Amino acid sequence: MSCTVRIPSPLRSYTGGAARVPGEGGTVEEVLAGLEQRFAGIRFRMVDEQSRIRRHIRLYVNTAEVTALSHPVKTGDIVHVICALSGG
Amino acid sequence: MTLTPSELSRYHRHLALPELGREGQERLKRARVVVIGAGGLGSPAALYLAAAGVGRLGLVDCDRVELSNLQRQVLFDTASVGRLKTEAARDRLLALNPEIDVIAHTLTLCAQNVSNVLRSYDLVLDGTDRLSTRYLVNDACVLLGKPLVSAAIHRFEGHAMTYLPGRGPCYRCLFPAAEEGVVASCSEAGVLGVLPAVLGAVQATEAIKILTGIGEPIVGRLITYDALELRFLELPVTRRADCAVCGECPTITAPSDAGDEACDAAALAQVRRLTAAALDGLLASQRTRDTLTLIDVREPHEFNIHHLGGARNIPLGELERRLSELAPGRTPVFLCRSGRRSLMACAIALRRGLEAPAHLEGGLLAWAVQIDPAFRVGPG
Numbered sequence: 012m013s014c015t016v017r018i019p020s021p022l023r024s025y026t027g028g029a030a031r032v033p034g035e036g037g038t039v040e041e042v043l044a045g046l047e048q049r050f051a052g053i054r055f056r057m058v059d060e061q062s063r064i065r066r067h068i069r070l071y072v073n074t075a076e077v078t079a080l081s082h083p084v085k086t087g088d089i090v091h092v093i094c095a096l097s098g099g
Numbered sequence: 100m101t102l103t104p105s106e107l108s109r110y111h112r113h114l115a116l117p118e119l120g121r122e123g124q125e126r127l128k129r130a131r132v133v134v135i136g137a138g139g140l141g142s143p144a145a146l147y148l149a150a151a152g153v154g155r156l157g158l159v160d161c162d163r164v165e166l167s168n169l170q171r172q173v174l175f176d177t178a179s180v181g182r183l184k185t186e187a188a189r190d191r192l193l194a195l196n197p198e199i200d201v202i203a204h205t206l207t208l209c210a211q212n213v214s215n216v217l218r219s220y221d222l223v224l225d226g227t228d229r230l231s232t233r234y235l236v237n238d239a240c241v242l243l244g245k246p247l248v249s250a251a252i253h254r255f256e257g258h259a260m261t262y263l264p265g266r267g268p269c270y271r272c273l274f275p276a277a278e279e280g281v282v283a284s285c286s287e288a289g290v291l292g293v294l295p296a297v298l299g300a301v302q303a304t305e306a307i308k309i310l311t312g313i314g315e316p317i318v319g320r321l322i323t324y325d326a327l328e329l330r331f332l333e334l335p336v337t338r339r340a341d342c343a344v345c346g347e348c349p350t351i352t353a354p355s356d357a358g359d360e361a362c363d364a365a366a367l368a369q370v371r372r373l374t375a376a377a378l379d380g381l382l383a384s385q386r387t388r389d390t391l392t393l394i395d396v397r398e399p400h401e402f403n404i405h406h407l408g409g410a411r412n413i414p415l416g417e418l419e420r421r422l423s424e425l426a427p428g429r430t431p432v433f434l435c436r437s438g439r440r441s442l443m444a445c446a447i448a449l450r451r452g453l454e455a456p457a458h459l460e461g462g463l464l465a466w467a468v469q470i471d472p473a474f475r476v477g478p479g
Binding site for chain 2: 019020021023024025028030052055056060066067068069071074076091093095096097098099
């Protein structure tokens, strides 16, 4: 399954500044694993050692909130990574 | 509260809107709004709320105007540099609209004063640049039953969401917790000057809608804005039954400053704080140099601009997982831009059992000023 992953501003240092990167996988877990292979360290910024989504991160597939990494991803989906921002 | 002849003239374009009209304008005149942070977001929000005729506008900030603020904080001009933000802002807002009251709250919000400050207002706009204040204000608004319009910015991206008591999720439902330092601030990562204009105007729009009872507020809808793609996105947010403050069994029943677990004062007392001169002295001798491991906890793009010789880059967000990479028997010395993230790194190291970590006080900014003027620290 080919999808697009939207990278939030605070994590774009991992993707060379890219706001959108292609993703592969049938679940969010697989998509994140693919990202980790290309952008080492990025998965840990979203998910902790127990594979729980970090509390300052939200993941969506299109407009559906992801509560478990087994959430399915279909071809053409957009996976949004939303990160708390602190600036004012 | 009726409108004076000059107000009828001043607000003519509002009065011409049937949705708002005279009744809406009178509601705005009766309204009391407090803006937390007279910064990038607070500037446009306060200007538009003053122009719109919000009768009482409170401003909370403890800082003075700096030259680097003027790239985005349109409340201030060059002559304001060095003045208290609250006082300079009051002068500017009253010059724009002398028919309103502007209250300057020159203070740092904390658990002791937040309820007193917010209690006398009808609506709260949060434009702070500190995560701990963001949670403090959210919790106080939930506990006091005050509407809260939140926004936040970073580089080219912004978020906005509104909380209405009993009607939708709060900021803690959106992000249950976040550690300061793990989420980069604008002073470290930079921000496009015009970005907060968009989000601050969204906040003012929400405030006016809520106060006058028109339209649909962004309750349960997170609005994200990407300036580079010029794209707004709306994502649903639901109330969390287990939310620590607005959930069914809340554990937060009073505002607290204790949100920042990593900055535990007792733990941080064990941190060795090195001045730039002290670190320079340690690095000058091979004998002492070999007892240290320099860990630069900035983001890779900051590290790549310039870093100290021999320093390794482990971004703060990865540190917890990669602590095992630190050489045993050596003192880790954490480095960052200003000394804030390096202190957080010390807190993480202490929590994971490392003894006596050190950090460069004042960060690489201090290093550039005191030791090596050719050291390039950026972006800031």
